[in-house]
Amino acid sequence: MTQKEKKLLSCSHLNIGYENQTVLEDVSFDLTRGDYLCVVGENGAGKSTLIKCLAGLMKPMSGSIALAKGLSRRDVGYLPQQTAIQRDFPASVREVVLSGCLNNSRLLPFYTKEDKARAAKFMAELGIDDISERSYRELSGGQQQRVLLARALCASRKLLILDEPVTGLDPIVTAEIYEIIKEINRRHHTTIIMVSHDVKTAVKSANRILHVKNTVQFCGKTEDYVKSAVGRAFIGG
Amino acid sequence: MWEMFSYPFIIRALVVGILVSLCSALLGVNLVLKRYSMIGDGLSHVAFSAMAVATVMNWAPLWVAIPVVIAASILLLRLSANSRIKGDSAIALVSTGALAVGVFIISMKSGINTDINNYMFGSVLAISKSDVALSVGLSLAVLALYVVFYNKIFAVTFDEPFARATGIRAGFYNMLIAVLTAVTIVLGMRMIGALLISSLIIFPAMSSMRVFKSFRNVIICSAVISVVCFFTGLMVSYQYSAPTGASVVIINLVVFAVFCAVDWVRANVKHN
Numbered sequence: 001m002t003q004k005e006k007k008l009l010s011c012s013h014l015n016i017g018y019e020n021q022t023v024l025e026d027v028s029f030d031l032t033r034g035d036y037l038c039v040v041g042e043n044g045a046g047k048s049t050l051i052k053c054l055a056g057l058m059k060p061m062s063g064s065i066a067l068a069k070g071l072s073r074r075d076v077g078y079l080p081q082q083t084a085i086q087r088d089f090p091a092s093v094r095e096v097v098l099s100g101c102l103n104n105s106r107l108l109p110f111y112t113k114e115d116k117a118r119a120a121k122f123m124a125e126l127g128i129d130d131i132s133e134r135s136y137r138e139l140s141g142g143q144q145q146r147v148l149l150a151r152a153l154c155a156s157r158k159l160l161i162l163d164e165p166v167t168g169l170d171p172i173v174t175a176e177i178y179e180i181i182k183e184i185n186r187r188h189h190t191t192i193i194m195v196s197h198d199v200k201t202a203v204k205s206a207n208r209i210l211h212v213k214n215t216v217q218f219c220g221k222t223e224d225y226v227k228s229a230v231g232r233a234f235i236g237g
Numbered sequence: 238m239w240e241m242f243s244y245p246f247i248i249r250a251l252v253v254g255i256l257v258s259l260c261s262a263l264l265g266v267n268l269v270l271k272r273y274s275m276i277g278d279g280l281s282h283v284a285f286s287a288m289a290v291a292t293v294m295n296w297a298p299l300w301v302a303i304p305v306v307i308a309a310s311i312l313l314l315r316l317s318a319n320s321r322i323k324g325d326s327a328i329a330l331v332s333t334g335a336l337a338v339g340v341f342i343i344s345m346k347s348g349i350n351t352d353i354n355n356y357m358f359g360s361v362l363a364i365s366k367s368d369v370a371l372s373v374g375l376s377l378a379v380l381a382l383y384v385v386f387y388n389k390i391f392a393v394t395f396d397e398p399f400a401r402a403t404g405i406r407a408g409f410y411n412m413l414i415a416v417l418t419a420v421t422i423v424l425g426m427r428m429i430g431a432l433l434i435s436s437l438i439i440f441p442a443m444s445s446m447r448v449f450k451s452f453r454n455v456i457i458c459s460a461v462i463s464v465v466c467f468f469t470g471l472m473v474s475y476q477y478s479a480p481t482g483a484s485v486v487i488i489n490l491v492v493f494a495v496f497c498a499v500d501w502v503r504a505n506v507k508h509n
Contacts, residue, residue, distance in 0.1 A: 052398075055401075057398055074404040076403060078399050080396065080398040080399050080402070083396065085270060085395075088446075090450055090455045091391070091395055091452040092451035092453075095391065095451060098388075099400075100399075100403070102392050102400075102403070102405055103403045109384070109385045109387070111388065133451070135450030135451065137450075138450070152399075155399075155403040156403070161402070
């Protein structure tokens with residue numbers, strides 16, 4: 001495989017913001033298949049806004065995000081931050097996970113056998129098959145994140161975009177979720193883009209780091225980041 | 238009391254009422270979960286205003302009200318999605334504004350107080366023979382569309398960002414919910430009344446959410462509650478010569494109380 005064929009996503013000179021206020025300037029990076037990119041930075045640095053752009057939820061003010069040939073929005077799995085609506089939403093785990101398959105079902109109104117098998121497979125993989133009939137709103141935070149991860153995997157195994165997947169979880173569960181994400185990356189070569197404010201864990205699992213603070217502070221391999229001035233300052237602090 | 242079913246107007250009300258109850262129960266679950274409980278209230282006032290204009294101009298009320306309310310519904314969902322006027326205040330603005338316009342217009346023409354009363358509080362007599370076909374057709378269309386797009390409507394309601402990021406046209410489905418809601422409100426308000434129609438959207442959904450945990454069960458239970466309450470309410474209203482809308486809402490209130498009690502008992506039994 002040549003370098004070009006392996007390239008999955010490339011951003012060039014992205015300027016991101018709301019209305020006329022720029023949040024993040026001149027972001028350029030490429031991702032190849034199997035990469036695990038962690039976007040780090042302080043609160044308000046523009047991490048989540050960048051992720052929203054990558055997930056196609058908002059348009060960049062300028063610049064471009066190009067997906068590799070043959071890859072479309074339908075190949076993207078996304079794990080958004082939880083919304084208030086979900087806290088009292090009556091839905092079983094199975095229903096939530098299955099809804100990730102919708103982008104495969106084209107015009108069919110109902111789920112196919114393959115969809116159901118796919119959902120069952122990922123529920124088993126994430127260890128939530130035994131609670132598939134329970135209500136999503138009654139689960140613990142860690143279980144809810146597993147459900148949302150299974151749903152994202154149903155949507156795609158090519159590219160996963162995760163927006164702060166461990167917010168509000170206790171340290172043990174946080175470690176579990178990180179382990180699961182790492183495992184997905186390793187086993188399926190799923191490309192992962194994750195926002196995190198926990199830089200210490202980020203450098204342990206990701207192979208690439210994008211550090212932003214209104215502009216790009218660092219973009220490159222994790223081992224270089226750890227040695228860089230900006231990385232050392234941020235990890236140490 | 239069974240002789241009530243020998244009256245054609247009761248049969249008409251029953252058929253249209255059951256269909257509209259089904260539609261509002263299904264959509265109600267989505268609207269309540271999306272925090273749009275009061276949209277029914279806002280839209281019914283717009284419908285009131287449109288029907289007032291139609292009455293004054295001698296046009297067919299349904300044909301005027303449906304397009305106007307669809308437009309208002311889309312506008313409301315759009316407004317709250319991306320503007321400084323937030324959902325609840327947008328609905329309040331549209332609701333009271335439209336009501337004022339309707340009352341103003343209707344007062345220009347004297348002698349139609351009965352119409353105001355009917356539109357506000359509903360009447361079984363409101364469904365004329367010519368309306369039945371249109372009402373049945375439209376409500377069947379609402380039901381069919383809801384069933385066909387059920388999974389996608391679920392996805393968009395549960396998590397819109399996820400749906401959009403994975404390539405589901407969330408905008409289209411939100412629009413669909415808005416249009417279906419608008420049609421349901423217009424069809425239902427003449428029987429239940431502009432002031433009470435939003436209860437048809439809210440009560441069955443709230444009741445079933447107390448007891449059921451999965452989306453599908455909530456939807457099914459909500460539909461059953463809605464139809465049973467309408468049927469019972471219609472009989473009660475006939476028996477006591479009470480307004481249909483008020484009777485149906487009171488039955489819904491009773492069911493809600495029962496479901497709350499069931500939920501409470503269940504939670505406490507588990508504890509002990």
